[in-house]
Amino acid sequence: MMTPKNRSTQTMAHNMTLLSHHELDGFGGMGEGIAMQHADDGRRILWMAHESAPKNFTGVDVTDPKNPRVVVQTEMPHMKVRSNSLDVVGNLMVVANQTKDVNMKPAGFDVYDISTPEHPKLLSHFDCSGPYSRGVHAVWFVDGKTVHISSGAPDFQPHNPKDDQIYRIVDISNPSKPVETGRWWYPGTRVGDTAPQPPRLPAQFDTGFRAHNTNVFPQRPDRAYVGYIDGGAIVLDISNPADIKMVSHWNHSPPFNGFTHTVLPLFERGLWVVSDECVQDDGKDWPKLVWMVDARSDANPVPISTFPAPPYDAFAKRGGRFGAHNLHENLPLPVSFQSDTLIIGTFFNAGVRVYDTSNPYQVEEVAYFVPGTPRLAPAGAIQLNDVFVDDRRLVYTMDRFGGGLYILEMNI
Amino acid sequence: MKRDPLAGKIPVTLITGFLGSGKTTLISRLLRHPDMDRVAVVINEIGEIGIDNDLVKMSSENVSLLANGCLCCSVRTDLQETLRALFGERRAGQIPDFDRVMIETTGLADPAPVIQTLASDTMLGAHYRLDGVVTLVDAANGLMQLAENAEPEHQIALADRIFITKCDLASDGVVSDLTAAIRVINPRAEIRRCSMGDLHPNDLIGLGLSSARAGDDTLHFLGELKPSAENNKQGASYLGDRLPARHDPAVKTLSLRFDQPFTWASFSAAIELIISLRGKDMLRVKGIVNVDGNPVVVQGVGHVFHPPLSLDRWPSDDTGSRIVFITRNIEASTLRALFSAVELMQT
Secondary structure, three states, X not given: OOOOOOOOOOOEEEOEEEEEEEOHHXXXXXXXXXXXXXXXXXXXXXXXXXXXXXXXXXEEEOOOOOOOEEEEEEEOOOOOEEOOOEEEEOOEEEEXXXXXXXXXXXXXXXXXXXXXXXXXXXXXXXXXXXXOEOEEEEEEOOOOOEEEEEEOOOOOOEOOHHHOOEEEEEEOOOOOOOXXXXXXXXXXXXXXXXXXXXXXXXXXXXXXXXXXXXXXXXXXXOEEEEEOEOOOEEEEEOOOOOOOEEEEEEOOOOOOOOOEEEEEEEHHHOEEEEEEOOOOEOOOOOOOOEEEEEOOOOOOOEEEEEXXXXXXXXXXXXXXXXXXXXXXXXXXXXXXXXXXXXEEEEOEOOOEEEEEOOOOOOOEEEEEEEOOOOOOOOOOOOOEEEEEEEOOOEEEEEEOOOOOEEEEEEOO | OOOOOOOXXXXXXXXEXXXXXXXXXXXXXXXXXXXXXXXXXXXXXXXXXXXXXXXXXXXXXXXXXXXXXXXXXXXXXXXXXXXXXXXXXXXXXXXXXXXXXXXXXXXXXXXXXXXXXXXXOHHHHHHEEEEEEEEEEEOOOHHHHHHHOOHHHHHHHOOOEEEEEOHHHOOHHHHHHHHHHHHHHOOOOEEEEOOOOOOXXXXXXXXXXXXXXXXXXXXXXXXXXXXXXXXXXXXXXXHHXXXXXXXXXXXXXXXXXXXXXXXXXXXXXXXXXXHHHHHHHEEEEEEEEEEOOEEEEEEEEOOEEOOOXXXXXXXXXOOOEEEEEXXXXXXXXXXXXXXXXXXXXXX
């Protein structure tokens, strides 16, 4: 007879069709870096960073989305470092290196020439290692010359070890010689700051005052849109990288449970879409949401709605994490889907979901795809971690453990 | 890149039919048909259909999952509640996914309130769209039923596709007369003949607009392109178009054309005026309206209109407004006069 609760083995789909699924040769535990290369020979290569060692990154030929093929899969130098994040512009790829503990190497980012996708060629390594640094967690690279990172630095000593990732700007105009041009951190978090230390969230939700996604778009090259984890959503004036200033700050926590992940501006509409990240299993840090913020006033961003969340009863105990995480970030690149109204995000065990924000006060969920539990899934359910949508409107999403890559079509 | 406002909604087919037209037979065959996977069928009374227990894979209070993947749902408090619950349970994974809904209406029911529910309930309107109305008419008894009751006339007036059933039990002459009578009430719906229960699920779908992207489907929806199946058939429907009506029915179809563009204010004012004066005699309105040069599809049942749909472009070179009204005891000249009156008031 029909079970009253949903079963994690069950695939759930609304207006999305699975075109193909690839387990990435048994190493399908993926991080939060997906980017597409339109290679010189016409192929479309999808590059993905792994969640953890032993693999570093994988390139998959997705020219035919129904028949994806792995073209290259690379190794980490040891088991205590991971890539997690990457970005691609033309034939240049930037890949993060984050170590498990401070004072380890390699902690920074790598720059690769991927002209021949089968043979990525390392051009340089930007070193961020040090006594307080675990290296780079996330990279943002869309203009071909500047890398914006959330990272530690050898000379940055935080009061609290959880506050170890700051915002840094690195010029790679010469890809062989990366040079830091600017940095910013939450006032009061560095030893030596005159500002008081920020009050922490309750211990069970204290995930640190540190940068996560650090997005800069060509529409506003003088602004960085930063999810600063427990510090909330922050917009920085980076017109002078040597003197970065905060122009907007909005934080829902407390009373919410922290971990602001992404700040995605919808420039034409004066809005930000702000996503949280769920970081605890079984709904323990629920609710982790996606927020719509009216950002017409730099000085006073106002939340006007939250995206309709997947039903708690159906997912909270489905296994693993349940809640918001990555968004498709309208990458200003020809291979990327760009929309001011359709927003696509991953929600761990609640799959990938598509929202129509035409009415920002009443966002509608218009499509979703929740894969059934991948084989040998440690969480007992899918854990979709990141999503990228290409200019063909195809959706690429990947599992945090084991499930690999899912390629979907939106029927909207 | 914006969403197509129609494309993502779950299509709903309403199945209506006179008493004895074979609706129950059709539904019970559909429930067993191998191509009904991922279709939810809403029926009034499961007992009437008689589903064998060995066909039921899983069941809850109101929903049974059948061996072919079809979900059979009995109506709860009302249809509105049933459709809301179905969507909610689907989203929560409590029932398997379905991509389409078919609703059986009772033989005596006027389908208009059901269509109006879809148009006026915000939650339902966000997730479902009316694909269309399929009406079954009994070949042998249809003419008599039309003469004796009002509901059959409504069911024909609102139909997008009409099946004359049990054709094997009636003479060609009777079927031709019935076809002619149907044509007078609703000249635009496609008429097909069938014998007992030999309908394929595909015969019941693809009736309405499924996209705001204009094309042949839009013209078909507006009744300006005949479906090829009907073009190929020489017979009842061909003759039916030409035979004089046997009687002068109260229900008729009026086609109006306007070459001057409307503003949205003037068009909606005219429609509101018509509804306030003759709302209960308006059965159905369907058309494409030139609003400041742009194509907008309008649809209404009774006094309730679906939200207007802006197309991405004109589906053909014709940019005139073309509106079809199915009405009771209203003349085309009356409608024209009302439109003119509003135009005068607006200028």
